[in-house]
Amino acid sequence: MITAEQKPLQEILGYIAPYEKILVVGCNECVTVCAAGGRKEVGLLSSAIRLNSAKAGKKIEVLEHTLERQCDPEYVDQLAELAGQVDAVVSLACGCGIQTVASQYPIPVFPGVNTKFMGASESQGIWAERCMGCGDCMLGITGGICPIARCSKSIMNGPCGGSVNGKCEISPDVDCAWQLIWDRLVELGLQDRYEELVAAKDWRPAGGGGPRKIIREDLASSKIITEDNA
């Protein structure tokens, strides 16, 4: 899941300062699940904006709406009426959603969250990075633990000399991914794999090759779409 967390309030307030009618848009997908941009957070942010306007002695009208998904144009189409009534939008979706909204409406769209990473929940309220979307998954050789996302130095042949008691040199709160990988390999009886030299990463699929795109020919074929619509 894509995780995000709310931006500092003052930053958001700064963005919207020039405007009088604001739409706060949530997304019912990832950002709801990670409690950053669902209906509840939309409500809280909207209230905060109203409280701030009261303090500023300025009347700001805040509309609230949450879309099923902000990264699909069809859902974002549903904002048409509301977007027409406001001066600016604050989107609580991840960067994908924010951009989709921005691409569809000719008014300023401001991010209300910082999109963080692709992560998994460790427990209620705790999400941890698990994937960087490197485009060339190497979990098959690392015991199912990603050194790209979870080693601070993205070392392909770790651990580095900073690994102490299973923790990373950057913080005792961060697990050493390579310790985890090693433990896992031992558990799986695959220790032998360790000594194979893992070649330097080709970063092209990770974005080194410029903005990435997936095209599923079978789905994206214009012919199929036309036929469906026909």
Add this chain to the structure above:
Amino acid sequence: MDNFEPEIVAFCCHYCGYTAADMAGTRRISYPSNVKIIRVPCTGKVDAIHLMKALEKGADGVYIAACLEGDCHFKDGNLRAVAHVEKIKKTLEDLGWEPERVAMMNFSAAMGQQFAQAAEEFTEKIKALGPSPASQATSKAV
């Protein structure tokens, strides 16, 4: 400002906070009429949004009155309430409001006296803080 009468909303749980308030009544222990109570089944039910809404609508102070810690009838609802209060305190701080406008309190059902005293103290504290920006705005609007 001398005559400032703050608006205070207290979310009280059915089992403890509200009962303590009733107990103050039964014993005729007076507390400021500024405090208006909204009953909830458990303070864990009090959404952070409700605290914000109360402030938005014009409350100068809001507090949650829950069971004593460890005595929640729903295990840990009161601890969740603490977290909600803390979150809103942080938001208020970010907004440049006094975070003291939001508070968490705990009472047992029998603590009528303490309920009244806490209501009094909270009211005094909010009086000292003065009207909230929102309530000022609301009264200006009228």
Add this chain to the structure above:
Amino acid sequence: MKTESRLEKVLASGQLAVTSEVGPPRGCNIDIVKEKANMIKDHVDGINITDNQTAMVRMSSIAAGVALKQMGLDPIIQMVSRDRNRLAMQADILGAYALGCNTMLCLSGDHPQFGDHPMAKPVYDIDSINMIKMVKDMRDEAKFQGGADITEPPKMFIGAAANPFADPFELRVMRLAKKVAAGVDFIQTQCIFNTAKFEEWMKQVVDRGLDEKVAILAGITPMKSLGMAKYMKSKVPGMDIPDEVIDRLAGVDKDKQAEEGIKMAIEQMQRLKECKGVKGFHIMAIEWEEKVPELVEGAGLSPRPKV
């Protein structure tokens, strides 16, 4: 001989090698580097020039290294993969070699989190092992990473670091093996205080026959004071400082602690000279370079051979 490196020559002669290091200044005064190097030049076979050590910005290691080279000394250029991607590193290796630097150390580098630029983007395009391989490919295959040929390849003597005290311990020898497989020529270890543990590690290295393939220089750091020992024990990650080190320093008067520290380092070197597989010492006298001659002499490693 793979290279022109003086270190390689000393090692090839079968004598114990001694290296030490100099940290470049956080400014443009190159004289600082020169002064420090002058203090130790007669007692070492090579001088490491650190590369943005502890992720703090300092004068470029290559630039400082070139200055030493111009003094006729033998710099060992440290290079961390933290700050450069493959392009930059290869370019710098070409440049350094062109200016006379023929020995280098491949490191991943401390994470920027530690230094004075925590906001910098950590590069880590490749890890230290792949960096070793890259330098070796440049030298022996005359290939860039992209596959193109190098017309005049850099003949670098390739070093790397090893920390026998990091976790998991069972991986420490295996990882060394990976470095060997990648083509490393010599290893400078992390400072050793737990000599017994180092010896255990060395035994495993020898058992695997790795000491035949790579020259291991034991890392030596003299303790300046009890305070330093305590600080390193509690605050510096990856340091293994046994209680007897602390106790021994604590057992002498405060003004005698430095002296005791030097004594301990010398004793340690004398002990490790006997350790199979140890091909020399890398002395890291942190901000205490003037003591290097005393240490080298004390350990009976002076004078340095002329090669």
Add this chain to the structure above:
Amino acid sequence: MQKIKQDEKRVLVIGGGVGGIKAALDLSESRKKVLLIDSDYAIGGLMTQLDRTFPTNNCDLCTVSPHLSAASREKFLEVSTMTELTSLSGEAGNFTATLKTAPRFIDIDKCTACGECLKKFPEAVRFNPGLDPRAPTCMRYPQATPYAYSIDMEKVDDVEALKAVCKAGAIIPDDTEQETQINVASVVLSVGAEMFDPSVLDNYGGGKFDNVLPGLEYERIMSASGPFQGNLVRKSDQQRPKKVAWIQCVGSRGINVDDVPYCSSVCCMYALKEAIVTKERFGDDIETTIFYMDMRTSGKDYEQYFNRAKEDFGIRLIRCKPHTVIELPDKSLEITYAREELSAMEKEEFDMVVLSTGFRPSQKTIDLAGAIGIDLNEHNFAKSGTIDPVTTSKDGVYVCGVFESPKDIPETMVQASAAASLAGMTLDSEEWVNEPVSLYPPQRDVDGEAPKIGFFVVDCDGEIDQALDIDKILENAKTNPDVAVAEAFKLSCSFEAMEKIEGLIKEHNLNRVVIGSGSPRIQESMFQDMLRRAGLNPYLLELVNLRDQNAWVHNDAPAKSLEKAFRLVQMGISGVRKAKPLTENMLPTSQNALVVGGGVTGMTSALELADQGTLTYLVEKAPVLGGQALNLSQTIEGDDVAAFVKGLVDKVSAHENIKVFTDAVVAEHTGVPGKFTTGIKTGADSACEQIDHGVTILATGAKPNRPAVYGLGELDNVMTQLDLDAVLENDESKIKAMEQVVMIQCAGSREADNPNCSRICCQAAVKNALRLLEVNPDIEVFVLYRDMRTYGFWEDYYKTARDKGVKFIRFDLEHRPVVREEAGKTIVRAHDFILGQDIEIEADCVALSTGFVADADTNNELCSLFHLPKTEDGFFLEDHVKLKPVDMALHGFFLAGTAHSPKVIRESITQAHAVAGRARTMLANKEITLGAAYATVDPVMCAVCLICVRACPYDVPFINNERHSEIDPAKCRGCGICAAECPAKAIQLRAWEDDQIIAKIDGLFERYN
């Protein structure tokens, strides 16, 4: 006309006061048929004449039994007023009762209580007991006495004119007396007593001087339904008095010809209450003075009431019984009295004098006892069991309330429940059927209707009206366009009010109701039931707590209080607009009971439940059953406690329906009322045995106090009364060797760290003093006391002790006794107020009356396990101190014995019966409603994030096959935590939905005035 059904066997409850009503309700709630008769023309008894009752200072009687719907009440409970028992034949389980019903001359089925007859024929039409027939203040149970009008035909001159006045045609001039014979399984006597008429005394001017009046009449004057509409004025000149005096023990605790020797138990508290209310309502500047002998505030937390009276209200207390009252020319009164410490007589002028008179059995009850064939005691009260106080000398006839002995409302309520429980044992419960379906009218579908709101202020006890301008509140509510009706019911009993509201709901086709009244915690189910009867879903209701959280707590700021009332009402109106009709879940109850505590109380409850077929688990922490009673040899009445306990233990151990766990504790607890699962841990076993039960009775007792005072634990001769009891029982030779014994009362009680009275100690001291004298008549016993609290008939023993030479020496906190050892002798130094100097007594034994303190460890553990509230001093807290003294706030939990507060064995046993009865009321209804407040998930909004799944304290939500969270209503406890945590706001807790809460906030801040 009232026609008593004759075809079925029932429990007959005689007396329609609070005790009788409570007994009848308990029985009907247990699905047992019951007939309640009263010779008066309306039920309600004495309580209806009181202005307010201590210690809550209000009425609230309508809330006695909110769990019983009025509908099922009607099914089992029949009430017949103006009816008396003339004879009782047969035997327990199968009596024949002959009843005589006097003519009412009104067909109450037709009477609409319009009051026209009363207006035209005020002399002949009876309506309200007390000084003034202006307004009905009493409660009445609608089915039998919807409106308690009756006619005194002898006073009617023109029958036809009277008939003509009644548009309903309800006048029956030829109504006659009727005699009925019914089959009765058992009888509960709750006939109360009369208040003593002080006019027979010649020294206080009762009945002679205008401004001298008995306590009850003072209450009528203060009552809003009284002769001066609640305005406190002197009868002589209608002026507000500035100085009011109370004289205690008028006619009680005396030796004069018109006196009775016993103590009436309630007068101290009611005098304090009257003084407090006087100050509260009529101004702090009124000086209130109470002349008393001993302040007997020994009930649960009563001492604190007394302390508040002194400290917070500044009530003046003078310890002495005045000599005379004389009337001065201006009708003021001069009291002559002599303080204990001053020998000289003092004279002081007062504007009003209230005589605190006590209870006297009436000739009628004496006659009734004769007709039934039960014995009376020497004071003409029912002779009741010394250990089992609700039993009489006749099998199958039970007694409760004041007729048993003088007592207050809470104790009457306990005895009523106890008597009902015992009386109901011989009668089977009626079968369970689903009553909501069969008894209520179908619910009107209000879906799609715009809100049409009725706003009603129900102010039965006048408490709201005293503090707030109700008319203004109504006016304000009416400014809402969707408020179709706004009415107040002042000073009319809530039952009457509810019937009228029912009518208004139907008449105006209301679809939402807002009630301004007392606390919803107490009243909600009562008003919900009213909506059901009116054909509305009970959740279309919002209660505004105008009384407990407004009228009672802001009397220092009336204007602000009224403003707050406007706002609270607006909050209710705004909230009710969002209310939705909801259905309730029913859950079959477990029929087993858990009794925690195997002392006398727990064993008695367990036996009573087990005898009625309830499988009862009895858990005792100690290795043996018996509890504190094991340390006591005899009661003041002389019962052999050890033998009694042994009998109980034998019966309990042998009972097939009782499973005893000794050396065991409650370790785990889950479930909902009616369906609990509790883990019992025995001995050192780590495993828990899990038991299912529908009700839980807490009878965990209290701990004998052993405070480190007066040398206890240090000096050899200093011991507690319990220690002395053991010496008396086991070592008479030691007693025979004693010459002087000193007892010190209130050791560790009524002190700053333990402000309450331990209740049992005064009688314990008297008991042990008498026993000492019995063993060794030469012994000199000194009792150092603060107030001798030998309430009720224990006064007899106190008098006997004095007569036998026991010396009672008073002390106060400024003059505490000092115990020291000197040259091997134990010396007690005390202050003698009469001599005005210190005295020293050499004691062979110093017995401290240390009483009981809460068993803090046990109570804390159980409270946290069961989530039950405690009092400040660590005892369990009952649901309602006065009206529900043995029920706990958490449904399904009941409380008895010293775990409730310190008390003697017979009082504990009474509570044991009472809780068994209360538990039966719950078990008899095989299903329990779980309410409608459960969480629901909107599948479309649900983001399947699992936050609810993780947040629920009971692991109820799960992700279903349709890919959204689902919450099983039968498992949901209704806390709403999931709803608050849900980041998609896809979860709503029914009855507490977000839009309802936000609507309330909106309403609160709507500034419309």
